[in-house]
Amino acid sequence: MTSVIDYVPGDTLLHRLNPVTKLAVAVAVIVATLLADTYPLLVGLIALTLALGAYAGALRRLTSLLKVLVPLAAIMLALQTAVVRTGAPVAAWITVDGLVTGSKACLRLLGVAMPLILMLSVTKMGDLANACVEVLHVPYRYAFTFTTALRFVPVFSQEMTAIMEAQTARGVEYDTRNPFRKLRLMLPMCVPLLVSSVGKTDATALAAEQRGFYLRTRESSYRRYPLVARDWATLACCVALVAIGAAL
Amino acid sequence: MSSPAIISLEDVSFCYGERDERALDDVSLKIFPGEFVGVTGPSGAGKSTLAAVLSGAVPHHYRGSLYGAAIVDGHDTCEVSLTDIARTVGSVTQDIDAQMVASVVEDELLFGLENFGVPHDQIEGRLSGALETVGISELRDREIATLSGGQKQKVAVAAILALRPRVLVLDEPTAALDPASSKLIFQTLSQLNRTEGITVVVIEQKVALLSEFCGRVLVMDGGRLALDGTPREVFAHGSELRRMGVDSPRVARVSNSLAEHGVIEPGPPCLSVEEAEALIRGLLAGRGKKSPVVTSRSARDDALGDAPSHASPHAPAPRRAEEAAPPVVDLRDVSFAYPGSGDGVSHVNLAFRPGELVGVVGQNGAGKTTLTKLLNGLLRPASGEVRIAGIDTRAVPVSRIAAHVATLFQNPDRQLCKDTVLDEVAFGLELQGVDGEGARRRAAAAIERFGLPAGESPFSLSRGQRQMVALASVVVMEPQVVLLDEPTSGLDYRECMTVMETVREMAERGCAVIMVCHDMEVVSDFAERVVVMAGGRVLADGRAAEVFSRPEVMEAASIEAPQVAQLSRALALSSSEKFAGISQVSGIVDLVEEMVRP
Numbered sequence: 001m002t003s004v005i006d007y008v009p010g011d012t013l014l015h016r017l018n019p020v021t022k023l024a025v026a027v028a029v030i031v032a033t034l035l036a037d038t039y040p041l042l043v044g045l046i047a048l049t050l051a052l053g054a055y056a057g058a059l060r061r062l063t064s065l066l067k068v069l070v071p072l073a074a075i076m077l078a079l080q081t082a083v084v085r086t087g088a089p090v091a092a093w094i095t096v097d098g099l100v101t102g103s104k105a106c107l108r109l110l111g112v113a114m115p116l117i118l119m120l121s122v123t124k125m126g127d128l129a130n131a132c133v134e135v136l137h138v139p140y141r142y143a144f145t146f147t148t149a150l151r152f153v154p155v156f157s158q159e160m161t162a163i164m165e166a167q168t169a170r171g172v173e174y175d176t177r178n179p180f181r182k183l184r185l186m187l188p189m190c191v192p193l194l195v196s197s198v199g200k201t202d203a204t205a206l207a208a209e210q211r212g213f214y215l216r217t218r219e220s221s222y223r224r225y226p227l228v229a230r231d232w233a234t235l236a237c238c239v240a241l242v243a244i245g246a247a248l
Numbered sequence: 249m250s251s252p253a254i255i256s257l258e259d260v261s262f263c264y265g266e267r268d269e270r271a272l273d274d275v276s277l278k279i280f281p282g283e284f285v286g287v288t289g290p291s292g293a294g295k296s297t298l299a300a301v302l303s304g305a306v307p308h309h310y311r312g313s314l315y316g317a318a319i320v321d322g323h324d325t326c327e328v329s330l331t332d333i334a335r336t337v338g339s340v341t342q343d344i345d346a347q348m349v350a351s352v353v354e355d356e357l358l359f360g361l362e363n364f365g366v367p368h369d370q371i372e373g374r375l376s377g378a379l380e381t382v383g384i385s386e387l388r389d390r391e392i393a394t395l396s397g398g399q400k401q402k403v404a405v406a407a408i409l410a411l412r413p414r415v416l417v418l419d420e421p422t423a424a425l426d427p428a429s430s431k432l433i434f435q436t437l438s439q440l441n442r443t444e445g446i447t448v449v450v451i452e453q454k455v456a457l458l459s460e461f462c463g464r465v466l467v468m469d470g471g472r473l474a475l476d477g478t479p480r481e482v483f484a485h486g487s488e489l490r491r492m493g494v495d496s497p498r499v500a501r502v503s504n505s506l507a508e509h510g511v512i513e514p515g516p517p518c519l520s521v522e523e524a525e526a527l528i529r530g531l532l533a534g535r536g537k538k539s540p541v542v543t544s545r546s547a548r549d550d551a552l553g554d555a556p557s558h559a560s561p562h563a564p565a566p567r568r569a570e571e572a573a574p575p576v577v578d579l580r581d582v583s584f585a586y587p588g589s590g591d592g593v594s595h596v597n598l599a600f601r602p603g604e605l606v607g608v609v610g611q612n613g614a615g616k617t618t619l620t621k622l623l624n625g626l627l628r629p630a631s632g633e634v635r636i637a638g639i640d641t642r643a644v645p646v647s648r649i650a651a652h653v654a655t656l657f658q659n660p661d662r663q664l665c666k667d668t669v670l671d672e673v674a675f676g677l678e679l680q681g682v683d684g685e686g687a688r689r690r691a692a693a694a695i696e697r698f699g700l701p702a703g704e705s706p707f708s709l710s711r712g713q714r715q716m717v718a719l720a721s722v723v724v725m726e727p728q729v730v731l732l733d734e735p736t737s738g739l740d741y742r743e744c745m746t747v748m749e750t751v752r753e754m755a756e757r758g759c760a761v762i763m764v765c766h767d768m769e770v771v772s773d774f775a776e777r778v779v780v781m782a783g784g785r786v787l788a789d790g791r792a793a794e795v796f797s798r799p800e801v802m803e804a805a806s807i808e809a810p811q812v813a814q815l816s817r818a819l820a821l822s823s824s825e826k827f828a829g830i831s832q833v834s835g836i837v838d839l840v841e842e843m844v845r846p
Contacts, residue, residue: 007351007391126355144349151351154393159662166662169624170721171650171679188665195707196661203346206309210334211349211411212363220362222371 006154008121013230014056019123019131021231025052026115028238032245033111041248042107049114058121062114069113073106080105125150131225133218140216148204152197159196163189252322253278254415254447255302255337259316261471262297262306271297273471274316279449281414284441286458286479287451289468290493290740291712295451296342298468299419301325302449304333321414335364338413342420344400353379353387353395353403360411378410381444382436396612398429405436415447416440422454423737426612426766428806430454434461453740454767456497456811459483459519467494480516493742498769498811498833499524505837506531511844521811525818528840532823575599576652576728576760577623582632584618593618593784596632600762602728605755607775607792608764611806615784616764620731623762625649637728651680654727656747658734660711660718669695669709670702673721680725694724698746712743719747723754730754732763736770748774772796772810772831780805793829812836 014022033045053062080102087097120128129143167189168174176182227235256279262272272294279285279302289295300306307314308330318325321336341347350356357375366374379385382402387395392403401421408416416437422430438461440446452458458465459479467475467482469492475482483489483496486504490496496504500517502524507514512531518524577600585592593615600606608616621627622634625646634641637652654676657663666672674691678684695702698716701709706717715738722730730751736744744767752774755761765771771778771792778795780788782805788795795801796813809817812831819827819836824843830836 006393124355125351126358147351148349151348155345162659163662165621165626166655166657167665168646169626169650169653169655169657170663170676171647173645173647175645175647191665191707192661200343200346203341203343204349206305207341207347208349208359209309209330210303210305210339211360211407212331212334214329214331215365216363220365222358222362222368 006121007124008056008058008061010057010122012056012122014052015122016230017234018135018225018227018231019128020135020225021227021234022119022123023128023132024235024238026119028241029115030112032241033108035242035245036248037104038248039104039107041245042104042111045111045245046107046114049111049118053114053118056118056122058118061121062118065114065117066110069110073109076109077102077106120150127223127225130221130223134221134225135227137218140218140220144208144213148201152200155200156193156197160189160193163192251281253319254281254321255279256319257301257316258319260301260318261315262301262312264297264310264312267312270471271312272301275471275473276316277466277473277476279415279447281447282441282445283447283449284438284461284463285447285449285466286462286464287449287466287468288453288455288458288494289474290742292470292710293468293492293740294471295468296419297471299339299341299417299449299451302415303337303339303417304328304330305339308333334413335411336413337415337417338408338411340401340404340408340416340418340421342423344397344404344424347404348392348400351392353384353390353392356392356403357407357410360407364411374410374412378406381409381440382406396429397424398426398432398612401425401429401433402436405433409440409446413446415449418448418450420451420453422452422457426610426806427768427808428611430457431808437461453495455483455495456769459497459500467492469494479519483517483519484515486517490741493740495741495769499815501833502812502815502836503527505833506840509837509841511837511841521814521818524811524815525822528815528819528836529823531840531844573601573603575601576637577762578633578635579622579629580633580635582622582629582634584622584627584630586618591615591618591784593622593781596784596786598779598786598789600729600760602758602760603755604777605752605761605775606763606777606779607771608762608779608781609766609768609771609805609807610781610787614781614805616781617733618784619781620655620733620762620764623729624653624655624731647679650676652727653729653731654722654725655731655733656718656722656735658737660714661707663718663721664706664714667705668703669700669706669717669720672706672717673724676721676725690724691720694720697723712739715739715743715747719750723750727759729760729762732761732765734765735763736765736767744770768796768807768810769812772813780807782806793831796831797829 029045029049033042036042036045050062053059081094081098084098084101085093085095087095089095090099125147129147132138132143133140164174172185174182174185257275257277260272260275261270263270275298287295287298297306300310301318304320304325307326320333325333348356349359357378361371361374376385379388382405384399384402384406387399392400395403421433425433434457437448437450441448462479465477465479465482466473467489474492475485483500486496486501497519499521500519503518506512518527579596579598582596583594591613608619610616618627622629625641628642636649641649664672666675670688670691673695674687677687677690692702698720700713700716700720706714709717732751735747739747748770751761775792777790778792779786780795780801787805788798788801793813796809797817802809812833816827816830816836826839830839
């Protein structure tokens with residue numbers, strides 16, 4: 001199983017931006033989405049994210065994310081219509097107001113979830129950590145903790161798959177069709193997963209220390225991450241995007 | 249050895265945490281610059297603790313009480329920081345995934361270089377140099393998660409190497425690797441040792457590698473340093489090693505055993521197949537026995553042939569003819585491919601009968617694991633048919649197949665999930681609908697057989713004991729088929745023998761045992777039939793001794809035949825065809841004794 005945040009290699013402008021700029025783009029799109037209150041803008045922001053994804057060659061990553069998000073959004077829509085019952089009735093309990101708030105909430109959910117995943121998938125974790133340390137002055141130990149946590153996600157999900165396979169082979173019914181039963185069966189598996197993850201993190205800490213983790217300073221990084229013209233231009237666009245979001 | 253020791257331990261003892269038992273007990277040891285030292289010993293002997301002391305992880309990372317002094321490059325490890333020790337001693341720990349700090353190979357190497365403040369104009373040279381030395385320049389931009397076990401191991405070595413340590417300490421670097429990759433790692437280490445002058449200390453269970461590559465071997469037992477010397481000196485103590493639970497290279501066993509039988513004078517043992525072959529050839533020629541050296545072409549071919557009709561009486565007889573019994577496992581033209589990669593198996597036809605003990609061998613990626621997953625139902629064939637006890641695996645859920653097939657996985661920790669050993673062993677039975685009372689009674693009997701503590705938590709036990717718990721929960725199921733995935737990895741020789749004796753008994757009771765195993769010595773000791781896989785296909789399938797005596801098959805599958813098989817083949821060519829097909833040390837020794845003593 002691969003993670004949603006695997007790096008998608010490429011040489012597009014999006015790839016070449018400073019990691020911090022990419023982060024700013026994601027944040028700008030998210031903020032604009034949260035501020036926006038009209039359909040054209042909400043849909044436009046999602047379209048922008050998808051267009052950027054297509055440009056960077058990471059569209060498939062986004063569509064696979066959408067497969068998870070769309071059902072979630074549908075549930076949210078149903079719940080919203082049940083809660084918001086003001087305005088003209090449409091059918092059964094559903095009202096116009098309910099539909100409007102519900103659909104906007106759905107679009108926001110999609111618009112907020114995708115940009116960060118897109119930006120992470122066009123950035124190498126090491127670059128992101130180093131750039132955050134250099135440009136944003138984030139202490140390295142936080143950056144390291146963050147990247148390590150992200151790196152461990154696929155490692156642990158592989159471990160979980162292996163554990164489930166081992167248990168299935170013993171006769172535990174993970175192949176049941178009942179999701180609640182499956183969840184109940186999965187809970188005891190947290191024990192072996194926890195045992196192995198505690199061991200792994202401890203070993204990683206030791207390995208990092210033995211390679212001079214505590215000597216690292218802001219100047220250590222071999223690669224430099226200066227903000228260049230294209231970054232400043234992109235950052236200006238980000239500000240504009242947020243302004244548009246606030247205005248419309 | 250006139251230069252001062254680079255590491256010296258003086259009466260070092262260590263207890264973890266608050267415990268009283270000593271993981272290391274009064275160890276004194278000097279390691280000199282340029283040495284290639286191998287460390288071996290049974291589980292719990294203190295090998296990893298020794299590595300931790302050498303690399304400074306004790307006392308800086310693991311808590312406990314340390315006695316004595318560990319001096320690294322003239323400094324007491326208690327008085328300098330772990331980071332300072334790391335400038336001299338580079339360490340590669342057992343869990344290779346946990347060793348990694350980055351997600352891309354290049355970043356992994358940069359991490360240490362950047363931290364230790366290597367001037368930026370030297371970084372590129374050091375980085376590419378380290379990759380080149382280890383032979384992985386082409387992996388520079390790869391994501392670490394996509395690499396094989398052997399490649400990851402090399403990345404870990406390169407990342408340490410870039411820091412130019414004077415000593416390299418590795419804890420079981422080949423534990424998860426196939427024989428070919430294991431040998432490659434040792435060749436790399438040996439080259440670093442010779443050309444770069446780096447001192448290497450490596451913990452290893454594979455004694456054949458130790459005897460081939462190391463200049464000095466240390467044997468640990470019960471926290472103490474039991475033996476220390478050249479491989480020849482150490483492996484001369486065959487019976488002592490066996491008592492401790494440490495294996496010896498099979499050729500060393502042959503010469504030690506010949507000495508015990510009084511055929512040769514006691515002395516340093518043979519360490520390679522060539523030495524043993526020369527020794528025995530000399531013995532046979534010297535005694536002027538009428539053992540004609542095979543010269544005629546037809547006889548030579550015969551000796552090499554698949555099934556010599558006049559099979560040596562010393563070759564193991566097939567245990568029982570089960571040909572009549574219908575197969576309990578039947579694979580017909582089975583293919584399976586993982587999405588997005590070429591790996592998998594294609595057009596596999598295999599049948600396994602009750603009472604058979606079959607070894608499946610091949611390199612990593614040959615399709616062995618895919619085969620086991622097809623057998624226990626975790627994977628369904630894309631085409632063809634897998635039948636277990638007459639059931640088509642596509643027709644029933646995996647949890648139903650578990651009633652017929654029990655799997656012992658390589659890593660027992662994935663199998664264990666209960667609070668006590670008793671609950672753990674009874675769990676599988678309960679899942680199959682055995683009532684609580686009956687399940688616990690059967691579980692208790694199995695636990696007693698293995699001498700396990702029924703009331704303790706499985707996770708508080710040692711690695712070897714956890715594997716025994718997993719084995720007990722397989723045995724208690726009384727399945728028709730047992731699958732073993734690397735049953736011996738991470739175990740010492742004695743634990744390995746317990747596992748194998750147990751599965752042999754199961755086979756004798758009519759269970760079909762299928763084991764995937766990298767250790768050819770174990771396969772040739774226990775399996776009567778061997779299936780060789782490469783590239784997802786079955787290359788050979790037949791009696792173990794026959795298959796191992798076919799060099800073209802061994803080469804195509806990149807596996808090395810067990811030492812005894814190599815020796816008997818060499819002797820069949822050079823001395824007497826009577827040696828053909830012998831697969832056990834005792835077989836060779838008995839035959840030699842018989843031939844030299846009229």
